[in-house]
Amino acid sequence: MFGLNKKDGLLFLVVIAITLLAPFLLNPFPEGSGMAQFNAGYPDLLQRFAIYGIFAIGFNILFGLTGYLSFGHAAFLGVGSYAAVWMFKLFTYNVVPAIAFAVIIAAIFSVLIGYISLRRSGIYFAILTLAFAQMSFALAYSVLSNPKFNLTNGETGLQVYSNDLQMFHRTGLPDMPHIFGLSVRASYELELGGWSFTFNVGYYLCALIMLIAFYFAIRLFRSPFGMMLRAIKSNNTRMTYTGLNAKPYALAAFVISGMYAGLAGGLLAAMDPLAGAERMFWTASGEVVLMTILGGAGTLIGPVLGAGLIKYMENIVSKINDNVLHQWFAFLPDGMEDAVVALIHPFVGKGWHLTLGMIFVLVVIFLPGGLVEGGQRIARLFRGKKAREAEKSSQSNPAE
Amino acid sequence: MSKSNFTRRGVLKTSAIAGAGVALPTIFTASSAAAYTNEPTGSTVTLGFNVPQTGPYADEGNDELLAQQLAVEHLNGEGDGGCLNTFTSKALKGNGILGKKVEYVTGDTQTKSDAARASAKSMIEKDGAIMINGGSSSGVAVAVQGLCQEAGIIFMAGLTHSNDTTGKDRKANGFRHFFNAYMSAAALAPVLAKEFGEDRRAYHLTADYTWGWTQEESIKAATEAMGWETVNAVKTPLAATDFSSYIAPVLNSGADVLVLNHYGGNMVNSLTNAVQFGLLDKMANGKDFKIVVPLYSELMAAGAGENIKGVLGSMNYNWQLDNEGSKAFVKSFGEKYGKPPSNSAQTCYAQVLLYADACERAGTFNPCGVGEALEGFEFDGLGNGPTLYRAADHQCFKDVLVVRGAQNPTNQYDTLEIVEVTPTDQVMYAPDHPMFGGKEASLGKCNPGA
Numbered sequence: 001m002f003g004l005n006k007k008d009g010l011l012f013l014v015v016i017a018i019t020l021l022a023p024f025l026l027n028p029f030p031e032g033s034g035m036a037q038f039n040a041g042y043p044d045l046l047q048r049f050a051i052y053g054i055f056a057i058g059f060n061i062l063f064g065l066t067g068y069l070s071f072g073h074a075a076f077l078g079v080g081s082y083a084a085v086w087m088f089k090l091f092t093y094n095v096v097p098a099i100a101f102a103v104i105i106a107a108i109f110s111v112l113i114g115y116i117s118l119r120r121s122g123i124y125f126a127i128l129t130l131a132f133a134q135m136s137f138a139l140a141y142s143v144l145s146n147p148k149f150n151l152t153n154g155e156t157g158l159q160v161y162s163n164d165l166q167m168f169h170r171t172g173l174p175d176m177p178h179i180f181g182l183s184v185r186a187s188y189e190l191e192l193g194g195w196s197f198t199f200n201v202g203y204y205l206c207a208l209i210m211l212i213a214f215y216f217a218i219r220l221f222r223s224p225f226g227m228m229l230r231a232i233k234s235n236n237t238r239m240t241y242t243g244l245n246a247k248p249y250a251l252a253a254f255v256i257s258g259m260y261a262g263l264a265g266g267l268l269a270a271m272d273p274l275a276g277a278e279r280m281f282w283t284a285s286g287e288v289v290l291m292t293i294l295g296g297a298g299t300l301i302g303p304v305l306g307a308g309l310i311k312y313m314e315n316i317v318s319k320i321n322d323n324v325l326h327q328w329f330a331f332l333p334d335g336m337e338d339a340v341v342a343l344i345h346p347f348v349g350k351g352w353h354l355t356l357g358m359i360f361v362l363v364v365i366f367l368p369g370g371l372v373e374g375g376q377r378i379a380r381l382f383r384g385k386k387a388r389e390a391e392k393s394s395q396s397n398p399a400e
Numbered sequence: 401m402s403k404s405n406f407t408r409r410g411v412l413k414t415s416a417i418a419g420a421g422v423a424l425p426t427i428f429t430a431s432s433a434a435a436y437t438n439e440p441t442g443s444t445v446t447l448g449f450n451v452p453q454t455g456p457y458a459d460e461g462n463d464e465l466l467a468q469q470l471a472v473e474h475l476n477g478e479g480d481g482g483c484l485n486t487f488t489s490k491a492l493k494g495n496g497i498l499g500k501k502v503e504y505v506t507g508d509t510q511t512k513s514d515a516a517r518a519s520a521k522s523m524i525e526k527d528g529a530i531m532i533n534g535g536s537s538s539g540v541a542v543a544v545q546g547l548c549q550e551a552g553i554i555f556m557a558g559l560t561h562s563n564d565t566t567g568k569d570r571k572a573n574g575f576r577h578f579f580n581a582y583m584s585a586a587a588l589a590p591v592l593a594k595e596f597g598e599d600r601r602a603y604h605l606t607a608d609y610t611w612g613w614t615q616e617e618s619i620k621a622a623t624e625a626m627g628w629e630t631v632n633a634v635k636t637p638l639a640a641t642d643f644s645s646y647i648a649p650v651l652n653s654g655a656d657v658l659v660l661n662h663y664g665g666n667m668v669n670s671l672t673n674a675v676q677f678g679l680l681d682k683m684a685n686g687k688d689f690k691i692v693v694p695l696y697s698e699l700m701a702a703g704a705g706e707n708i709k710g711v712l713g714s715m716n717y718n719w720q721l722d723n724e725g726s727k728a729f730v731k732s733f734g735e736k737y738g739k740p741p742s743n744s745a746q747t748c749y750a751q752v753l754l755y756a757d758a759c760e761r762a763g764t765f766n767p768c769g770v771g772e773a774l775e776g777f778e779f780d781g782l783g784n785g786p787t788l789y790r791a792a793d794h795q796c797f798k799d800v801l802v803v804r805g806a807q808n809p810t811n812q813y814d815t816l817e818i819v820e821v822t823p824t825d826q827v828m829y830a831p832d833h834p835m836f837g838g839k840e841a842s843l844g845k846c847n848p849g850a
Contacts, residue, residue, distance in 0.1 A: 044521035141638065142608040155539035155609040156564065157513045159546055163840060176550060185550075198525070272521070274543055276513035314515075315522050318453075321506045323469075350453035350508055 008218050011301065015214055019207045022046055023197050030194030037324060040312055043187060043200035047271045048311045050206035051264050054213045056291040056303030058260020061217060063289070064298035065226060066253050067233035068118070071126045071285050072133030075113070076106045076258040078140060078280035080265025082151070085158045085275045088177065092168040093160075095177045095184065095205070095270040099263065106262020107255055114254035118247060121236065133285050140277040157276035177270045179205060184271055202271045209267065210304075213260060218300055220256070229253050261288075290356075294363055296370025305371045313356045320348035436766045437552040437849030438528045445500040445765065447472070447752065448507065448529030450520050450544060451558065455511040456664050457536040459699045460744045464534060464558055465506060466737055467745035471752035474732070475502045482732035483753060486725040486781035491760035498759055505529060511536065513543035520544050524551050530765050531556060533751050536744060538562030538611045545574035552849015554767045556751035559744040561663075561695055563614040566795040568837030572846040573767055575774055575789065577754065577796045578747045579827070581615040582835055584694045584714040585622035587800035587822035591712065593626045596657060596690055603655035604633035605646055605670060607662050615661040617835060619694055631655040636662070636670070643670040647677050656684035659692045667693055668703040675707040696803055698742040701815040708805030708815065715801045717746040717784055718818055726783040740813050750782040754789075768846040786824070792831035794843065800827050 004012060018025065027041030040046070059073050080102035087098035117128040145154030152158055160166075174183035184202035220226050231239055232246050239246045269275050278284065287310065295306025325341040325348070332340060347355045367373045440446070449468045452461035473479045477494030484492055496502050505527040507519030516535065523529040532548055533556040535541040541560035548555035549571040557565060557576040561584070566576050592600075602623060606612040612635070620630050631653050636646055647670070650658055658679060662670050674680075674691055682689040693700075696713035719730045719740035729749065733741040741749070754774065762769035775791035787798040802820045809815050832839045 039526065042522060042525040044518060044525050048518065138637070138639075142635070145610070147613070153610075155513075155537070155611065156542045156569065157539065159543075159569075162842075162844065272517060272547070274513065274517065274546065276539070276543065278512040278514055281512075315518060318508045318519070319505060319522070323504070323506075349506070350458070352508075353454065 002215065004218060005222075008222065008300075012215060012218060015301065015304075016211055019050070019211060020204075022049070022207070023199055023203070027195060027197055031196045032194065034328060037320060038316060040316055041197065043185075043198055043203050044271075045311065045315050046200065046203040047206050047267075048315070049308050050203065050210040051267045051271070052288075052291065052307035052311055053304040054206075054210050054267070055261055055264035055288055056295065056307040057210075057213055057217050058257045058264070059288045060292050060297060060299075060303040061220060061229075061260065062253050062257035063292055064303075065221070065229035065233060066250055068121065068250060068254070069126045069289070070117075070129040070254070070257070071282070071289065072113070072129035072131070072136075073257070073261050073288050074280050074282070074284035075129075075133040075136040076110055076261035077265040077268070077284065078136065078275065078277065079109045080106045080262030081269040081275035081279055082140070082158055082265075083262070084266040084269035085160065085273055088160050088166070088269070088273050089158075089164040090167065092166065093173060093175070093177050093273075094168075095179055098177070098270055099209075099266040102266025102269070103259050103262045106265065107259045109262075110255045110258025111251075114251050114258065118250050118254060130282060130285065133280060134282055137277055137280040137282070140280055152275070152277060154277065157274045160273050177202075177273055206267055206271065209263065213263065214300075214304070221300060225249070225252075290360060294360060294370055296372030299370065299372045302370045302372040309359075309371070310356065313352050313359075317348055317355060318350070318352040322349070435848065436768075438524065438530045440500055440528070440530060440765060443500055444503045445497055446523075446527055446529050447502060447504045447755075448520065448523035448527065448532040449504055449534050449748075450507045450509055450516060450523065450532050451534040451748075452511040452536045452540075453506075453508040455509075457511050460536045460559060460697065460742070461509070461534075463699070463742045463745040464536065464748040467733065467741060467749040468504065468533060468752055470733060470736060471749045471756075472502050472504050475753070475756050479736070480732050483725050483729050483749070483782050486728045487753065487757070488780045489757050489761065489777075491757050492753070493760075497756045498763070498765070502756070509535060509537075509540050509544075511540060513539050516540040516544050517547050520547055521551075524548075524553060529553065531755050533748060533755070534558040535560055538565055539609075541565050541576075542569045545569065545571050549573045549844070549847055552767060552847045554755060554770055556755050558748045558751065561615070562611040563618065563835050564610065564837075566793045567614075567833075567835065568841045570793050570837070570841055570843050572771060572794075572843040575751070575754075575771075575794045577751050577787075579714075579716045579798075579800055580795070581611070581618040581694070582829055582833070583800050583827040584615070585618035586827040586829075587714050587802055587820075588619070588692070588694060588712065589622035589626055590822070590826070591802045591820050592623065592628075592657075592692065595712070597687070598627040600657045600687070600690075601629045601631045601655045601685065602657045602659050603631050603650050603653055604659045604661060605643065605650075606633060606635050607638055607666050608635040609638055611663070612661050614835070615694055616659075619659055619661065621835075628657075636666070638666070640666070641669050643673040644677070646670070647673050647679070650674075650679065651677070651682065651684075654685070656687050657690045657692060659694065661694060663695055663697075664700060665703070667700050671704050671711065672707050680710070696816065697744065698740075698813070698815065701805060702812070704805075709807055711805045712819065713803055715743050715803050715816070717743050718801055718803060718816060719746075719813075720816075720818060721783065721801070721821075723783065723785055725781040725785075729783050746783055750784070753782060754779075766848050768848050771846045785821075788824070790831065792843075793836065793841075797824050797828060799823055 023041045027039045029035035083105035084098040084102040087101045113132045140152040144151040177184050187198050187200040190197045228249050291306035292303045296302025329337045329340050451464045474482045509516035520532050531554045536559045538560045541557045545555045555574040563580050606616040660670050679689050691711050693713040696715050701708050758770045758773035762773040774789050777789045780786045784798040800822045803816045804819045806817045
């Protein structure tokens with residue numbers, strides 16, 4: 001199906017199902033119940049899941065396949081966002097040209113950075129990309145936002161103002177990003193008993209693009225080109241000795257990966273027409289590395305899971321404050337309640353970084369293959385020995 | 401992994417669909433019947449407190465959060481009522497807002513526009529917040545203000561000092577109680593002239609981003625108007641931690657005043673460097689060398705320690721202010737948290753009360769009604785003295801404090817002393833002032849959303 005083998009086809013179908021039903025799946029608790037705090041099925045977060053999923057899938061094409069660790073991928077994300085917002089400012093709020101332009105600009109940008117950075121490998125490559133990303137950040141944050149030549153609007157972030165040119169904007173179209181007239185903020189709410197589900201146009205746009213991106217990634221992983229990239233990872237020197245110039249392949253992977261990041265950046269701007277320089281900061285570059293490793297570098301679904309986990313922590317766990325904790329443990333006697341709250345306090349709310357860090361450490365130590373390996377281990381527990389052996393032979397191992 | 405993770409939810413979903421069959425006629429209860437975004441229908445109303453809990457301004461953010469929690473207590477009639485007793489508007493009864501109990505959700509802006517918007521969005525979309533308060537940086541405030549305008553809820557800005565927030569980026573749904581760079585300059589300039597003389601030569605070091613520039617522009621304009629000369633204005637990178645290389649040239653530049661347009665950690669470091677270079681002991685042009693830090697905060701003062709002695713700056717509020725509102729607030733904050741409130745805490749506290757009061761007076765939570773109630777509102781008793789919420793740009797006008805690092809602090813909170821309280825008239829400006837976007841700047845139309 002779709003030119004995929006049975007296993008990949010099944011995986012793709014599962015991903016399609018999860019993505020389309022996400023507004024249900026991520027809102028398992030009725031509104032108003034104590035557990036509603038953990039619901040993640042609201043449009044903004046769903047969009048972020050899909051967008052950062054794309055970003056991580058793209059990063060994985062470079063890191064998972066070729067082994068080149070880029071520490072500056074956020075630069076492409078940021079460039080994509082700026083490009084998209086400029087399309088909004090100059091031409092139209094329609095998201096299609098904006099996203100296309102974001103991908104193109106990110107591609108050009110990644111050719112430039114990739115061409116230079118790929119002259120080195122390993123740690124030197126990582127440092128070069130980091131340097132370029134920090135340079136882009138500094139440019140966007142202050143240099144290119146001076147009053148005489150304001151390309152990025154600095155700290156405040158690039159926004160669309162009502163007196164912007166917007167050549168093809170006309171009355172009747174929504175005053176925010178839209179797909180041929182249908183606003184990305186438009187939502188349909190479904191109330192079912194205590195539950196409330198929101199179906200948002202923007203999310204389904206992101207979801208559709210993520211599915212296409214995911215499909216493309218599967219095809220790339222299984223293609224001869226993907227095989228070549230894996231070869232670069234396993235032994236670049238040997239490749240050179242066989243008389244093969246691996247550099248164009250690595251550059252192609254870098255550019256594809258940069259375009260994915262640009263796509264994600266464009267989508268971010270399309271969902272919320274603001275591009276801030278922090279998107280390019282080195283912590284943002286580090287975040288995508290975390291996502292990929294957490295989920296499982298070199299696996300197909302891993303980066304998407306990692307992206308989901310990190311965004312969930314950032315948006316849900318960070319909002320659990322002492323007030324909420326006290327509500328949860330109100331049934332305990334007073335002294336005990338305070339003790340329990342004090343015990344949990346450092347790990348939630350502003351301490352979400354700490355929890356994330358611990359999860360990361362645990363994953364790296366006990367599940368070097370990321371969450372995907374965890375899933376595989378659990379699956380193996382439930383299957384018979386025979387199935388286990390069958391799987392071993394057919395299992396698509398992550399690239400080394 | 402993915403499969404095993406979702407089977408449980410799959411079951412839930414199936415049961416939900418089964419439930420749908422039963423509840424079919426009531427599925428399509430139109431949520432669009434609400435007159436405005438997040439209209440509170442139950443017995444509670446939710447406010448969103450979006451402050452930096454991590455990152456460079458985390459200290460300010462946590463102080464803001466404490467103040468916001470205190471405000472909610474007072475609104476719900478708990479505690480000693482604080483400024484509810486001194487506030488000139490008596491619409492608030494201590495029974496919540498419009499009879500609904502006030503609840504709140506918190507979020508972490510991380511001092512990043514992106515994260516701040518994500519967190520504000522989740523408050524609006526998930527928790528049903530009707531108002532967002534907070535933000536400890538102008539970039540964040542402008543970004544979140546834009547979001548609230550689009551979403552159709554009210555934004556009550558916290559600590560944001562850039563002219564742009566109520567200047568070129570002003571929005572109909574956004575309101576600022578804090579003062580701004582122009583006001584700082586207008587309040588400082590006469591004091592500077594009085595203390596240092598009218599023939600000084602100033603050297604600016606400016607953090608290289610939006611707030612730094614508006615601050616530098618404002619101070620330059622105000623000081624040059626009274627006869628000072630600006631020798632040089634040097635931009636420093638935001639991430640800089642060592643300013644020695646920027647301080648060294650100051651000595652030979654012929655300047656006799658150094659203006660540090662820095663905030664937070666930047667200011668602590670640059671001031672420390674300047675003092676280490678012995679600038680304060682130098683003579684230039686036959687006068688004592690002076691340092692000015694236009695925007696002060698208690699937390700920065702504490703960070704700079706000894707170095708801050710005698711350095712002039714401006715503030716929106718200081719806990720030593722001697723008026724009824726201030727005393728009530730400091731007492732209630734001090735009793736609960738065991739320390740005096742900071743400048744940023746006070747602005748957030750006042751903003752929450754002002755919002756609640758506007759809802760009561762308007763008789764609705766509809767942002768357009770609330771906006772109307774706030775526009776042109778004159779009040780007193782929240783700590784700053786008589787204050788006006790100007791209708792044209794949603795900026796509060798009140799007295800501005802000129803402060804000096806205390807020479808002989810008696811305790812750890814007594815780091816700053818008030819030099820002068822500059823009256824409102826002196827810091828007033830026209831809504832279409834060129835530094836505030838000129839004639840082009842407009843609030844736009846209020847947006848109730850939905």
